[in-house]
Amino acid sequence: MTSAAVTSTIDEDVQEFHQYAASAVDLSMVHASQTSVLSVIRSCRNWDADQRQSYLYRFNIHGPMSRPATSMPPIPLDTSIKIYLPSPSGNKTIVVKEESMTGGDETASAKKTVVEVWHGPSLVRRIPINEKQHGKVINDAAGFGSPVWSPDETCLLYSAERVPPKTESFWTSTTESIPGNQTPVRGGNNVFGLGQREHWGERYYMQEPILDLYIMNLLSGKIGQIQNVPNCFSPSYDNGSESVTLGQAVWHPSGYKVAFTAWNAGLPRRLGMIYCRNRASKIYETSVRKLLQSLLDLAPTEDDARDNDFVCQSNNLPYARSPRYVQTGESDRLVFLGSERAFVSHDFCMGIYRASSSDTVDCIVPVVSRPIDTGPKLFGMGFPGLFLAQLPLYRSLNGYLVVTSIYGSVQRVLRVDCCTGKVDLISLPQLDETTSQSVCAFGPNGDMIMAATSSTKPASLWFVASESLTQESAGGIVAVDGREIAVFDPVAASVYSTIATTFDIPFKMKVLSVGPSKIDGATSDPIQSILLLPKEASTTKKVPLIVVPHGGPHSCTFSNFVPGFAYLASKYAVLFPNYRGSIGFGQAPADSLLTRIGNVDVQDVMTSTKFAIEVVPEIDGQNIGICGGSHGGFLATHCTAQYPDFFKAAACRNPVTNIASMLTSTDIPDWCFAEAIGHFDPDRYQGPTKDEITAMYEKSPISTVEQVKTPTLVALGKIDLRVPHSQGLEWYHILRSKGIPTKLLLYPSDCHALDRDTTEADHWIHIRKWFDEYLH
Template sequence: MVTTPCGPLCQFIRDPKEIASLYRDLSQFPSLSSVTIGPDVTTQYGGRYSNIYTEWSQRDLDRNEQIRFCRQYIVFHDNNTIVYSGACGNGCEIKGELLSRESPSGALKAVLRETKNEKGENSQFLEVWEKNRKVKSINLTALDKHGKVYEDEQFGCLSWSHSESHLLYIAEKKRPKAESFFQTSTKELGTGASEEEDNAVSKPIKGEQFVLHEDWGEGLVNKSVPALCVLDIESGNISVLEGIPENISPGQAFWSPDDTGVVFVGWWHSPFRLGLKYCPNRRSALFFVDLTGGKCETLSTDTASVFSPRLSPDKCRIVYLKCEEFGPHQQCCQLIMYDWYTKVTSTVVDIVPRSTDEQFAGIYTSLLASFCWSADSQRVVLDTVLRSKQCLFVVDIMSRKVTQLLPKGTPLGSWKLMAIDRDLLVVTFSSPSCPPTLKVGFLPPSEKEEEMTWVSLEEENPILDIEWSFKTHQPPQEQENSKYPGLGFESILLMPRNIPAEQRIPLVVHPHGGPHSAFVSEWMLYPAVMCKMGLAVLLVNYRGSIGFGQDSILSLPKNVGEQDVKDVQLAVEQALREDPLDPEKIVLCGGSHGGFLSLHLIGQYPGYYKACVARNPVTNLPAMFGSTDIPDWCLVESGIPYSYQAAPDAAQWGDMLNKSPIRFVSQVKTPVLLMLGEEDRRVPNKQGLEYYKALRAHDVPARLLWYPGNNHSLSKVDAESDGFMNIALWILKYLKE
């Protein structure tokens, strides 16, 4: 059990004002979004230092928005040891910046900025900064060469050419204007414009204004056809690259080693697009488009999914991640390497069937850090899930050896790589009782990774009255998966500390969504506030979660609604036996597939749970199939292979219904709070509405909260804060009863 210094005895907080105050206090801890390591600087006295530029995001409850701010740090070093480090002043809010990237030399910085004019209309500018002045400001909106620039992690990029003369970015491809069949053009009105002037302006297409333009689904709404765009810094000219296949959506692009072309990931969007966010298992390949001849060639296999390519410092190799097309959305990935000059492709890290030594269980991520190579281009640093924590690893590309970068004595929690440059690593660390903090260190020589030492750039702010621990669970023989036997799973238990010996704590059970994701031992706002209220929280990583090997992931499809439900119940019953928890005060809280499990649990174990909260839950798999951006999910998790031509038969529709929580709604006795996003494309809100009406029909206490402008994540500041207060009060109401 991870503990913190002694404090006052645990108190059970019920007053809404006190709960709101707790939430306000803990919501102020920011999260780190990006890090840039500046060039080495040598002082007149021979000392060396690097500036570290960081960007953070933080909830502002009063302004009802996520604000972004920057803060700089300085690190004095001797190329392998930190001599001194610290912050340079306080943070400063960033206004309007969507993307930013320093040039390779650090002499220039590119910024994509969005502004509003007096009419409230948005315009995008691409700026170039040099030292303390802005040397270029290009109004992209006014130029009208393309649509909005993509700033998301899935497609977006802002890449400097190695010569620092050009900038590469992704934007929505310009679409011809459309108008009604009955709209009269200016030529027809007789304005006197010449034929040449009329032809110079692209004529709107009649009757096309209501044609559907598919986008890439949840979290990528209105992003349909991305285009590769290049800005010539000196002339200010912008060109949209030609030669990209019409059936490919390009993204995650960067310049080839000699600046003669662009390397990018291309996702197939025919015959139609499927939701892409959190779904890296879509058919894609690594491409190269030659700017001199316009030829586009494929650098990788084109029958799987590849993503997150990263060029080595010596510009000789590209590493990228690869997984199978379709199947579970999150899978164990391979790390693949492509040699730019020999054209040889090799596997550096393969899929791991299951974790045996608890030192490495495979790669589970959809995005490598932007800079992840060692200075000698021989090693790659990455973070990935290992059981119920996020860990740092270094991979030797020649020996294929994978080594953990967390030596003995390292604080227990989760670690994420933000950047590495000239072997200076910047990472973020957090735990369920410690908000995110920044650490730096130099990558030790190969074979000496156990000597890794970390230096904090600022003081940590541990929450003194939260303790937490990992719990290991092994299903009994009758619950074993016959195809994948012997699989265990874990959970993370948060407890208020200093519990009196006679006291029993109410328990909030929280299965994660996905289902192929995981809770890791990191800072989480909702569980932390609940724990401060005097509630215990059990975060369950049932079989099917990532971080335990590919076998665990593959064990769940066809068994949803059964294996995962029994795993959660097993974890709860084990926690009740081992910890000071009140068996009469257990509640459920889950979102998406976690909501699916929560509703299954109250249906399959009637009366066991005193209250339930479900955020955008899956309730009816057959009904979801035709309305979600991820129809493949409904089939795959039901054990039915997916293809674009998939058309389930009557028996398969029945199987899907049998795996749905709606099947058990007549047995439910637990009061249910449903929280739905109006703009959810992943689990359409009709799922929750149907279940809500069914509860009402069976006289089960139910309440429904409807959040306009929110998608599947319900992450807008007002929805998130209102949601927590309603969750807390719903739980307290029925614990009291």
Template sequence: GARLHYAQQWTLIQNYRQETDINIQPPSPCSLLHGSVHFQVWSDRCLKKILDLSALNKHGRVYEDAQFGCLAWSTCESRLLYVAEGKRSIGESYASASSPSAGEPRDKSVYWEDWGEGLTSKSVPVLCVADVAKGTVTVLQGVPSHVSPGQGLWAHDGESVFFVGWWHEPFRLGLRFCSNRRSALFCLDLEGNCECLSGDTSSVSSPRLSPDGRYLVYLEGQVFGPHSQCLSMQQYDLETRKISVLVDVVNRPKKDEFAGLYEALPPRCWASDSQRVVFSSARRNWRQTVQSFSLHSAEKFGSWKLLTIQNDLMVVHCSHLNEAPRGPHSQFFAEWNVTTAVLVKLGFAVLMGKIVDFLLGSYPHTLVSTVRILFLALCFVVNYRGSTGFGQDSILSLAGNIGSQDVKDVQRAVLTALADQTAEKLLTLDPDKVVVMGGSHGGFLACHLIGQFPDFYKACAVRNPVINAATLLGTSDIVDWRYSSVGLQYSYDQLPTPEALTTMLQKSPITYAPQIKAPVLLMLGGKDRRVSPYQGLELYRSLKSRGSPVRLLLFAEDAHSLARVDTQADCFLNVVLWFQQHLYLH
């Protein structure tokens, strides 16, 4: 039942005498990746060397995640930089003020903090260098004790490395999907001398070195507040040691203009002249590739995502709502979505574009969490105000207005869709067969909708929904958002007050539970660190006590994303059957 990881190799060969002559070799067969801890070094399609990291016993598990992980060759291609879990003996427990004295036995039951949802196996990352020729591994010393290093890359001289360091004092907050954690850009030489290159009061990520080794660009944002913010791109000149703003935060983008930076830079993003940076970013409902600050027409060609660039050859992932991608993809834009595609196969139509554009007007909508509205023949995706792609002002507008602004946006979108199809005399949408589904904050919205409009929605399916923000306060790995979302300031030493808890409760869907009439399907992850499964259980018990139809699926080994293959299939089938049952579509 566990998720399996596969690797597949694609080879692109460019004829440099004819720049337009690009040959894409057939892909290699998919190979299953096992959890063995070793490096394989290949050259000219031949295996040259194997480094058995387990036998060397210098560190724990190698990090493969995008948050901390890296795998970077030095310029001379003899050394490899990566991040791994440090041996517990090299650091102190963050549950106590000091480590045991030398020779004193460690208590195995002492609590070790991790980095939250999706990063539960990450606690004490360390930077490591593997020397391929010598077959040795070195754990780099000199990283400041108050930060956790990651996203490392080599300097041009090969004698020092750059990395992002995240503050883990006084305690760790969840990092996954959170670009608002205090962090800074550091330079560490191989002798253990470390220097902070950026300011230390912001959030920093995605450092990328220019091909000539002179410039280092990175993304910078605010600490706390919304987790997905509009970011600026900073440039550090290694010769003059000066920082300049390359791309600033966009507060209110005008129509058809660049809307700001919202996602990590590709590992390779520099043009060969070291003068241009190429990246992808959201603009309204689309993801676009930006080069020299010019925009490709996503509406015509679909959503574009830059995967990599080398020798000015770009590899771009492109997909549309009705066209499957030719590469990997993750978060939802106006691009291929497998769930939507299967719903279409089952007889649901997908409606995007006109209604969404009509709704936006001067009211930017959001993509923090997606709520999917399913009609008898319609899957409608609403980008409510408060998310990426529409400027920083739109993002900030949601803080303090959850449960109201976002709920009204979704309801207005649904009513507009129904009104339009009535005006155009389309008979495919039945206003008496409207259902709603969503996950996380989308689940929060779905439960608000069936509570605030109890006669409108005929069924509901939610994944790990936020039900009661007040009771969630002490169990979430992102406690800061519980304050920010309701318009309150957060600090690490924050203690709950009656006023704060009252505000959180008032903005939660649990207050509307007595009004809910729609049958509710709950899908919960037993190991969810972001939204405790007890949130869904709280609604389940409330509905059961009132005799309201409710069904709960608990996936004990799954986390917030419910990402295991068997779980995804189980959830999708149950959602479809739930809607068919309560819309009498059998």
């Protein structure tokens, strides 16, 4: 092939991936106002700047269900805007910005945080955050939480970084102003816990580890701190409030009380937080009446005597998060996600609990061991339990709580009766069973805004009337009326090439289910897989298959649109096996993988692959590739070692290859113990025994690497704290020494997900070209 032809092929590949990246719809904020205006922030890729560009969309959703919503052109938001938060009524908006502190020096790089308060179209106040008050305002909806408006829209409740202690070297002295008039700790620059902070691992290494709660008066700009919870975890290896970090705060509807989540930050070692929800946490409630008096200059009242100290509402549950107030009858009750069992897996089935007036908690929806036979069903499977990060931020609808949860290989919207605990499936008749759906927002009248997406279609928004949400269910399914509000047009990611404003996705999707008889006996749980198949594939024009097991392993691939997967599926059949251990199928199947990684999960991937080849005649069973990241990379490397003649090519993204050596360098050493050994005690951190190291090694792909024959591409992020890049490097160098075709992609500024905008594009283009070379 000539140089010009190669360049032309590369250009076509880049343009094709550009189209999928431009079509992705990632929503970070959806808000419906009292005036029937829907505001949406969409995050779009910008390869030229190697960052995300946010656009504000507005839609007029007033009118009958048959009338389409009218939209206005999207507005690009300045990159200095970190938070854009309309008030519940829609009359006000908070904008949190990071502005340069240039002063007279234009080269200065320091940033200051400014909170802008907008009333309608008017900017009524700019409130600077003094560096002596607190650090960065936290906006982490799936983790430590996001700011929330007070019920009367006069105050903002939020979590922010605690100002770290000031340190200086032994041979310097300073007279500069110190937050809280602290004396600098001389010689503390390099002391762990002082100048060197112990963070929360992957993604959080630039964030201060201890977060406090604050209330801001949006009229005066005054800021008050809610006292941190002292010594609420035992044992604690730090002193006092240093052992607790606070977040996920919400207001009581009265406006005089707040509830929040407190995490244990005083363990012998802080463990990685992102993707890992088994971190010790409690739900607390406290009055803020006196604090509001000082912030709002209110006169004391007789109710001041009712102020209490912190009240733990989660009793002795090892995990509790996501507090919310729901209206049941005439009262508002505090509910939250929790578990009565201390799991060692990083994600698991959660229950919904309700705070009680006694020292106990009431379980509304329990943890589900295996899918329930009665009630709603999807793909023939009953309700598998709740698998979700957070409860949504809105008040309940006539006693119902509407949540988004993983349900097998899809994401669906469920209705929970907060009195009886009955769970119903909310279904839009216009959408296919395989379409994933999620709650985005509720309007002031109780009308719901839902996002719908599948692996073959980027997200669109749907409007659901409140009256249909509260109707009686039939067989556990509530069929609701809905109308499509918007299908988002593509947004170019680069000046490199243009994109088509409309185009047809060139593949289709199926959900495959492997029965127990084909796994390992009648007692086994069925395995679901998602298959993407190019539309041009046929029995006479068969296509190679790429198998993509997910990471975790306690995660799930559900039917949402991912540019990298779409890019592969335009040319290849792509199979996503949700092997045993995946979430969304009940807790027992997830537990069944513990101590059996490298065995059961590998068997399930191979069983799913062979089943797809057997039942889908358009697949070329002689041309199979495998691609996975993290634990998916663990499975990809294991499969090529255990089945050296089955796969023609492999691509691994930050793979786990040697658990024994990963143990001392990862931010989640508990994962290594839990998955390989089956136990971990966070209160008694210790090194592994000789037998435990042996077990970890024997369950790792490295133990059988000498059997590998498969050409392998390895993509690594050099600042990955979850699976350090030394894991993939070891695999790459061994294969290279064996003379196996290998290719290494090394990204100096990327962490575990390899999701910086240019990195995402670069490594997926490389991956598909790798399969182009070896799958014929």
